[in-house]
Amino acid sequence: MSDQPLTAAAIISFTERLEDASATFYEALAKAFPEHARTFEGYARDCGKHKVQVQRTYQETITDALEAGYSFEGLRLADYAVATDLPGGANLSDALRMALALEDTAIAYYTRVAEACESLLATIPRAFSRVAKRRTSRREELRDLAA
Amino acid sequence: MAILEEPIKRPLELQNYIGGEWVDSEGDKVDVVNPATMKTIARVPISTADEFDEAVQAAREAYHEWRRTPPLARARCLFRLRDLFEENFEELSRIQTMEHGKTIDESRGETRRGIEMCEVATGIPSLMMGENLEDIASGIDEYLIRQPLGVFGIIGPYNFPFMVPLWFAPFAVATGNCIVVKPSSEDPISQVKIAELAEEAGIPEGVWNIVHGGRTVVSAMLDHPGIKGVCFVGSTPVGRDVVYKRCGETGKRVISQCGAKNYALVMPDADIPRTVAACMTSFYGNAGQRCLANANLMMVGEGMTEAQLDGFYKEVADAFVDAASRITMGYGLDEAVQMGPLRDPGKAQRVVGYIATGLQEGARLRLDGREFSLVGDYPKDAFVGPTVFENVTPDMAIAKEEIFGPVACLMKARNMDEAIDVIHGNPFGNAASIFTNSGRWAREFQYRVECGNIGINIGIVAPMAFFPFSGMKDSFFGVLHGQGKEAIRFFTESKVVIQRWF
Numbered sequence: 248m249s250d251q252p253l254t255a256a257a258i259i260s261f262t263e264r265l266e267d268a269s270a271t272f273y274e275a276l277a278k279a280f281p282e283h284a285r286t287f288e289g290y291a292r293d294c295g296k297h298k299v300q301v302q303r304t305y306q307e308t309i310t311d312a313l314e315a316g317y318s319f320e321g322l323r324l325a326d327y328a329v330a331t332d333l334p335g336g337a338n339l340s341d342a343l344r345m346a347l348a349l350e351d352t353a354i355a356y357y358t359r360v361a362e363a364c365e366s367l368l369a370t371i372p373r374a375f376s377r378v379a380k381r382r383t384s385r386r387e388e389l390r391d392l393a394a
Numbered sequence: 395m396a397i398l399e400e401p402i403k404r405p406l407e408l409q410n411y412i413g414g415e416w417v418d419s420e421g422d423k424v425d426v427v428n429p430a431t432m433k434t435i436a437r438v439p440i441s442t443a444d445e446f447d448e449a450v451q452a453a454r455e456a457y458h459e460w461r462r463t464p465p466l467a468r469a470r471c472l473f474r475l476r477d478l479f480e481e482n483f484e485e486l487s488r489i490q491t492m493e494h495g496k497t498i499d500e501s502r503g504e505t506r507r508g509i510e511m512c513e514v515a516t517g518i519p520s521l522m523m524g525e526n527l528e529d530i531a532s533g534i535d536e537y538l539i540r541q542p543l544g545v546f547g548i549i550g551p552y553n554f555p556f557m558v559p560l561w562f563a564p565f566a567v568a569t570g571n572c573i574v575v576k577p578s579s580e581d582p583i584s585q586v587k588i589a590e591l592a593e594e595a596g597i598p599e600g601v602w603n604i605v606h607g608g609r610t611v612v613s614a615m616l617d618h619p620g621i622k623g624v625c626f627v628g629s630t631p632v633g634r635d636v637v638y639k640r641c642g643e644t645g646k647r648v649i650s651q652c653g654a655k656n657y658a659l660v661m662p663d664a665d666i667p668r669t670v671a672a673c674m675t676s677f678y679g680n681a682g683q684r685c686l687a688n689a690n691l692m693m694v695g696e697g698m699t700e701a702q703l704d705g706f707y708k709e710v711a712d713a714f715v716d717a718a719s720r721i722t723m724g725y726g727l728d729e730a731v732q733m734g735p736l737r738d739p740g741k742a743q744r745v746v747g748y749i750a751t752g753l754q755e756g757a758r759l760r761l762d763g764r765e766f767s768l769v770g771d772y773p774k775d776a777f778v779g780p781t782v783f784e785n786v787t788p789d790m791a792i793a794k795e796e797i798f799g800p801v802a803c804l805m806k807a808r809n810m811d812e813a814i815d816v817i818h819g820n821p822f823g824n825a826a827s828i829f830t831n832s833g834r835w836a837r838e839f840q841y842r843v844e845c846g847n848i849g850i851n852i853g854i855v856a857p858m859a860f861f862p863f864s865g866m867k868d869s870f871f872g873v874l875h876g877q878g879k880e881a882i883r884f885f886t887e888s889k890v891v892i893q894r895w896f
Contacts, residue, residue, distance in 0.1 A: 252722050256499045257729040260396060306483060309506055311684075311854060314675045315499035316732040317717070366668055 414599020456600025
C-alpha cells in the first residue's frame with residue numbers, strides 16, 4: 248500500500264477511517280471509564296464532526312481543474328497506522344497512553360497532508376489544518392488528564 | 395486500496411423522457427460499455443426523427459406555462475434539483491466513472507462543476523433583469539426586457555457526460571425555455587439520472603426532455619422549425635461544418651464549442667515541481683479527453699543562451715517524464731488509480747495510431763503509452779498509457795491535430811515571441827497556459843495569445859459557472875458562450891419597450 252500513489256479520494260477515505268476508528272476508540276473509553284465519560288463522548292462526537300468537515304470541504308472544492316491525483320507525492324499511509332483496540336483490563340493510565348499515541352499520529356497525519364496539498368488543492372489543506380489544530384488541543388487535554 | 399461499490403448492478407434499459415413520461419424508443423438499441431471492465435452496463439436506444447419531434451411538441455406545449463411561471467418559482471425548482479444533486483453526489487459521480495472511465499476524483503470534480511451551474515442559474519431573478527432609462531425624451535421612458543425564446547436543443551459530448559449539458563440546461567430552463575437533451579450515446583446514463591432528478595425536483599413535464607440517439611436525432615434537431623437554438627460540444631468538423639452551418643441555414647441560435655490543441659509554456663523562472671504536478675492533471679487527466687487539456691508543452695528560453703535553454707528543457711522534460719511514468723492506471727473506482735481508460739477501444743486505437751504517426755514524423759518517443767500495466771486485473775482494450783514525445787516540431791501532425799488522448803508533445807522556443815507565433819500557427823484557440831513567476835511575462839501572454847481561456851500557473855483553464863466558457867478560432871463557432879451571463883443572453887431575446895402616456 249505504501250508504494251501506491253495517493254489520490255485525493257484515497258486520502259479522504261483514509262481520513263474517514265481514521266476518524267471512525269478514533270470515534271470507536273473514545274466511545275470504548277467512555278464506557279470503560281464512566282468518570283470521564285463526558286470528555287470521551289465529546290471526543291467521539293468531535294471525530295464525527297471532523298469527518299464530515301473534511302468530506303464536505305473535499306466535495307465542495309474538488310474540480311477537474313485541480314491536481315487531485317498528484318498532490319500527495321511521497322506520503323505513506325502506513326506511517327499513520329493507529330492502534331485503537333483497548334486491551335481488556337487496561338487501566339486509565341494505559342488508555343490515556345494509547346489516546347496520546349493516537350493523537351500524535353493523527354496530528355502528524357493531518358499536518359503532513361495539509362502541507363502536501365497546500366499549493367494545489369485550494370481550501371482542502373485548510374480543512375486538514377483545522378482538524379490538526381483541534382486534535383492538538385485534545386492532546387493537551389489528555390496530557391492534563393494523564394498528569 | 396479499496397474499489398468503491400458500483401452503483402449499477404445490472405444493465406439498464408434506457409428510455410427517452412418526453413413530456414414527463416419515460417417512453418421506449420422504436421429505434422435499435424446499442425450497448426453502453428464500461429471501458430475499464432468492458433462489461434455492458436446499459437442499452438441505449440437510437441431514437442427516430444419522429445420521436446425527436448414528439449419531444450419538441452411536448453416541450454412547446456410545456457413552454458406556454460413555463461415561461462409564465464415566475465422566475466422565482468423556476469429558481470426554486472432548480473434549488474430542489476441542486477439539493478438532489480448533492481444528496482446523490484456519490485452515486486452520480488460513480489456512474490460517470492462506470493460509463494466514461496474517468497477516475498473517481500475526476501468524476502466528483504465533474505459533479506461539482508455541474509452542481510455549480512445549477513447554483514448560478516438559481517440566481518435567475520437577478521440575472522434576467524432588464525434595463526431601463528427614464529426620459530429618453532421628455533416624458534418618454536425606455537426599457538429592455540429579456541424574454542425566453544421557446545425550445546432549445548442540447549447535444550452532449552462523451553467526455554463529460556454529466557457536466558457539459560449542464561453548461562446550458564439550467565440556464566435555458568431558468569430563463570423560461572424548455573429543452574431537449576441528446577446525451578452522447580456512448581455514455582448517456584448520467585443524463586438519464588439528471589432527468590430523473592429533474593422530475594423529482596418538480597420541474598414540470600415537458601420542460602426537460604431527453605431523446606437518446608445519434609446522427610438522426612442531431613439532424614432532426616438542426617432542421618426542426620420548433621427548435622430555436624442548439625448548444626453543441628464536440629469535434630470541430632461536426633461543430634463547424636454541420637452544427638454551425640446548419641443552424642445558420644435554419645436561422646437558429648448556436649453555441650458550438652469544438653476541438654482544441656492547447657499549449658502550455660514553461661518559462662525559465664517557473665516553479666518546476668508545481669508546474670509538473672499541474673501538467674500531469676492537465677495532460678493526462680480524463681486520459682487526455684478534454685478540450686481544455688494541454689497537449690503541447692513548450693519550454694521557453696527567454697533571456698537564455700542555447701545551451702542554457704537545452705539544460706532548462708532537459709530539467710523540465712526529465713521531471714515531466716518521471717512523473718508521467720509513475721501514473722497509475724486502472725479502473726477509476728479504485729482510489730489508487732490516477733488515470734482511467736479512454737472511452738472505448740476505438741478511441742484507444744486512434745491514439746495508438748497517432749503514436750505511430752509521431753514516430754513516422756521523426757519525433758522521439760520518450761515514454762511509450764502502448765506499454766503499460768494496470769492496477770487490478772482488467773481488460774486492456776481501452777487503455778493507453780501516458781505518452782511523451784520529444785523533438786516535436788509545430789508542423790507535425792501530433793503537434794497540430796487534436797489527439798484527444800494521453801499524449802504530450804515537448805518542444806522548445808527561444809523566446810516568448812517565437813512561442814506565441816507557434817501558438818498562433820495552430821488553428822485552434824481554446825486554451826493556453828503559462829507557468830512563470832513573472833507578472834510581466836504573464837501579462838504579455840494573456841494580452842497577446844488568441845485563445846479563449848488563459849491559464850497563469852493553471853493547467854486546466856476551466857471557467858467557473860459564473861464566467862463564460864470561452865473559445866476562439868476553430869475551437870468555437872457562435873457569438874455568445876455557455877455559462878454565466880452570456881448563457882442568459884443566449885437563451886433570451888432582448889425586447890425594447892418605449893412608452894409614453896398621453
